[in-house]
Amino acid sequence: MGICRLGFLVGFLWFMAMDCMAQSNTHHYNFVLQQAQFTRLCETKTMLTVNGSFPGPTIHARRGDTIYVNVHNEGEYGVTIHWHGVKQPRNPWSDGPENITQCPIQPGKNFTYEVILSNEEGTLWWHAHSDWSRATVHGAIVIAPALGTTYPFPAPDAEETIILGRQRVPS
Structure with a gap:
């Protein structure tokens, strides 16, 4: 391979790498876990919420993006967050080949997760990986x-995210 062809190949590969990096974005979220009074079906309970809401915030991103979530634990117990369905070799507490458990974020402490979206598309979910939380x-x-x-199907007229779950917390 001549020097000109090699230079062209290196330049082309650099251009393609820069093009791919330009298409991905970085997103930052802050989750504050704290106890709150919450009423559902005429019953009020104290429960752990995220930013005062139940369910917690929806994360929006694109395939190939990176998400940083800084979790501040103001609850009473240690907690971890699991990024369900996200394959992450660099973050072994997610659904990857080395799925192990991270140490819980202790009350009064925080931890920043790096969530790398590689080939995921569609709707997934995140959840606590700690007992009743x-x-x-x-x-x-x-x-x-x-x-x-x-997407490999016609664009819908509208979208709505529905999360099914049940409120089961200790009394």
């Missing part, structure tokens, strides 16, 4: 196709 600490991850691509 998984009943109230959860939310959706809506992953759109990468920029310049579409």
Whole structure:
């Protein structure tokens, strides 16, 4: 291979790498876990919420994006967050080949998760991985196709995220 062809190949590969990196975005979220009074079906209970809501916030991103979620635990017990359906070799507490459990975020402490979306598309979910807190600490991850691509079906007229769960917390 001549020097000109090699230079062209290196330049082309660099251009393609820059093009791919330009299409992915970084998103930052803050989750504050705290006890709150919440009423459902005429019954009020104290439960762990995320940013005061139940279910917690929906994360929106695109295929190939990176998400940073800084979790502040103001609850009474240690908690971890699991990014369900996200394959992450660098984050072994997610659904990857080395799925192990991370140490819980202790009360009064925080931890920042790096969630790398590689080939995921569609709606996934995140949830607590700690005893009863998984009943109230959860939310959706809506992953759109990468920029310049579409889902493999016609675009819907509208979208609505529905999370099914049940409020089961200790009395």
